[in-house]
Amino acid sequence: MNENTPKSPSQWSVYIIQTRxxxxxxxxxxxxxxxxxxxxETKKGAKYLKGKGPLILMWHERVGSKxxxxxxxxxxxxxxxxxKSALIEGRFFLDKSILKKKAPLVKALNHMSYEESCPH
Structure with a gap:
């Protein structure tokens, strides 16, 4: 790639790691x-995770912009x-409407809203 070639925007992901x-x-x-x-393996990792291995990558999803x-x-x-466990286990999925203020984070796969799935 030369310096005149436009860079494609980075695809950002969110991930969840489980510690020992x-x-x-x-x-x-x-x-x-x-x-x-x-x-x-490196010193570039989060300080929170230092000494808490082995680590397991439990979940990740590509979401777009930073x-x-x-x-x-x-x-x-x-x-x-x-x-968080429900998200990891696939019982819920990310709803990109959370990027709007006051929108729910996840919706159940059976189309029940997040609020309906949690007892009050």
Missing amino acids: LNTLYTGVTTDVDRRFKEHQ SDALKIEHYIKQLKRKD
Whole structure:
């Protein structure tokens, strides 16, 4: 690629890693495999994960822009453990409408809304 060739925009992903202590870490990257290896093998990994291996990449999803990835990461970090587990297990999926203010994060695969699926 020469300097006049326009770069394609990066595709950002959100990922969840499980530690040996069964805690979940959520992050964003443009290359999930590379970032996971950094967490496991280099000093470039998150300080939170240091000494908590072995690590397991539990879930990841490509979401588009860095801005979208950061918004989704923040929202996932606010979820309760049971809701993160449901996302990992595929009982829920990301609904990109969360990028709008006050929208629910996930919807059940059977088209039930997230709020309907959680008892109040």
